[in-house]
Amino acid sequence: MTDAVLTEHRGRALFITLNRPAALNALNREMCLSIHRALINSLGDAGVDRTVIQGAGERAFCAGGDVVGLYHAGRAGSPEWEGFFHDEYRMNQAIAVYGQDYVALLDGVTMGGGVGLSIHGRYRVATERTLFAMPETGIGLIPDVGGTHALARLPGEIGTWLALTGARLKAADCLYAEIATHHVPHDRLDLLRELLADKDEPVAEILGTLHTDPGPSALETLRDAIDFHFSHDSVEAIQLSLAGGDDWAQAQHEAIARMSPTSLKLSLRGVRMGRTQSIEAALRTEYRMVCAIKGGRDFYEGIRAQLIDKDKAPLWSPATLEEVDEAMVDSYLREPAGGDLTFE
Numbered sequence: 006m007t008d009a010v011l012t013e014h015r016g017r018a019l020f021i022t023l024n025r026p027a028a029l030n031a032l033n034r035e036m037c038l039s040i041h042r043a044l045i046n047s048l049g050d051a052g053v054d055r056t057v058i059q060g061a062g063e064r065a066f067c068a069g070g071d072v073v074g075l076y077h078a079g080r081a082g083s084p085e086w087e088g089f090f091h092d093e094y095r096m097n098q099a100i101a102v103y104g105q106d107y108v109a110l111l112d113g114v115t116m117g118g119g120v121g122l123s124i125h126g127r128y129r130v131a132t133e134r135t136l137f138a139m140p141e142t143g144i145g146l147i148p149d150v151g152g153t154h155a156l157a158r159l160p161g162e163i164g165t166w167l168a169l170t171g172a173r174l175k176a177a178d179c180l181y182a183e184i185a186t187h188h189v190p191h192d193r194l195d196l197l198r199e200l201l202a203d204k205d206e207p208v209a210e211i212l213g214t215l216h217t218d219p220g221p222s223a224l225e226t227l228r229d230a231i232d233f234h235f236s237h238d239s240v241e242a243i244q245l246s247l248a249g250g251d252d253w254a255q256a257q258h259e260a261i262a263r264m265s266p267t268s269l270k271l272s273l274r275g276v277r278m279g280r281t282q283s284i285e286a287a288l289r290t291e292y293r294m295v296c297a298i299k300g301g302r303d304f305y306e307g308i309r310a311q312l313i314d315k316d317k318a319p320l321w322s323p324a325t326l327e328e329v330d331e332a333m334v335d336s337y338l339r340e341p342a343g344g345d346l347t348f349e
Contacts, residue, residue: 010039011061016202019047019056023122026062032118033071034089040122041096044103055106055208057201058122060113066135069117072144076308079299086299087343090149093118094288097151098348101125101284106208108201111135111179112191121150124184125284128212131176131185132194133219140171142264142272144311145303145321147294153275154287159183161228162235168272169240170260174224181222187212188219230254238277240269241326265303265321270329271337289346296341 011022021043023030040058047053060066070093078085100107100122109123112132120139123129131137139148139156148156148168156164163182166172179185189197193215200211224231234246234254240261247258261269271294279287298304302322310319323329 007035007039009033009036010043012043014050014053015198017052017054017205018198018202019043019050019053020198020202021056021058023058023060023067026060026064028071029065029068029114030060030062030119031068031071032093032122033074034085034092037089037092037096041092041099044096044099048104053105055108055201056103057108057110057198058126059110060119063113065114065119066109066111067116067119067122068114069119072117072146072308073312076305076313080305084343087296087341090292090295091346093121093150094292094346095348097121097125098284098288101151103127108208108212110194110197111137111185112194116140118150120148120152120155124155125151128187128208129179129185130187130189130197130212131179131219132189132191133176134191135176135179135185136173137175137179137184138171138173139167140173142169142261142268143171144307145265145268145301145305145319146298146307147268147272147275147291149291149295151284151288151291153272153279153291154282154284155279157276157279161232163224163228163231165235165243165273165276166231166257168276169235169243169264169269170257171264172260175219177219177222178224180219181224187216189215190217227253238273240266240273243273244326265307265319266323266326266329267301267303267321267333269326270334271298274334274338285348290338292346293339293341294337296343297337297339 009025011024013020107126108128109126110130113134114136116138141148156168159182237243247254306319
């Protein structure tokens with residue numbers, strides 16, 4: 006185990022705490038391995054029938070993966086790049102098939118890798134501090150960690166919209182989009198933890214007792230527009246539709262225009278494929294994509310612009326959607342030189 010992941014058995018529950026609050030609990034490879042191991046071990050513990058995963062500190066559940074570490078590993082040609090995604094995705098699959106109740110407390114920033122730690126589990130608890138997003142197209146990556154599988158299963162075209170724009174959602178919107186299953190105020194989380202540890206009631210009943218109405222969802226009012234504009238099967242068609250729309254549609258068009266064209270094309274392909282894929286097949290497709298992204302340019306340019314130089318002005322290559330043809334997208338779907346992701 007690593008000090009960045011803490012585990013505690015309390016009553017009937019295993020508590021897993023991401024313990025890198027200064028880094029917004031961003032995941033590294035050792036953390037993924039520790040979480041995966043803890044889940045496997047819990048299945049052999051007769052005293053545990055539920056797992057609760059949470060983030061330390063006041064700001065985040067988990068803001069994503071350690072992308073700066075990946076930046077350096079990728080530029081150095083290190084196998085740590087493939088190693089991280091291999092271990093993270095296997096952890097994501099373990100969550101998706103976990104045989105016991107799994108409760109993720111999305112108290113604070115929940116993005117990227119934090120989505121993979123939560124959205125595949127049985128229960129996802131939002132609070133008034135939840136901020137959910139999959140912002141990968143803005144850093145030259147894709148909505149991975151099984152995101153292509155999960156986003157494809159959200160109502161209508163909400164998942165497509167989230168994947169392409171990186172839009173951010175709060176608690177009411179997360180409930181409407183079926184990303185969260187319950188809303189519990191932050192100041193009642195300690196009570197929730199106590200009940201999950203000590204009460205014999207089913208987890209669903211405990212969560213139902215503490216669930217509160219987070220208020221109206223702004224996303225609900227946008228649903229028809231999202232479904233209309235984002236139902237197209239090419240990014241160009243989506244952009245054309247948005248360009249002829251109202252002020253909200255124009256804002257979505259502008260947001261997408263700032264993203265990596267390659268990432269946009271890969272993300273849309275992944276979400277469309279994810280509609281009919283199992284979680285394992287979707288993760289295998291994502292692994293192929295990220296292994297190919299390692300040899301490209303946009304991820305390194307995106308991290309440079311957003312997190313290193315912080316000029317917020319990435320120069321994508323290719324620079325336009327038209328330059329990213331179907332053959333180029335297909336090239337990201339080939340089996341990696343090191344072999345495909347496996348789950349045995």
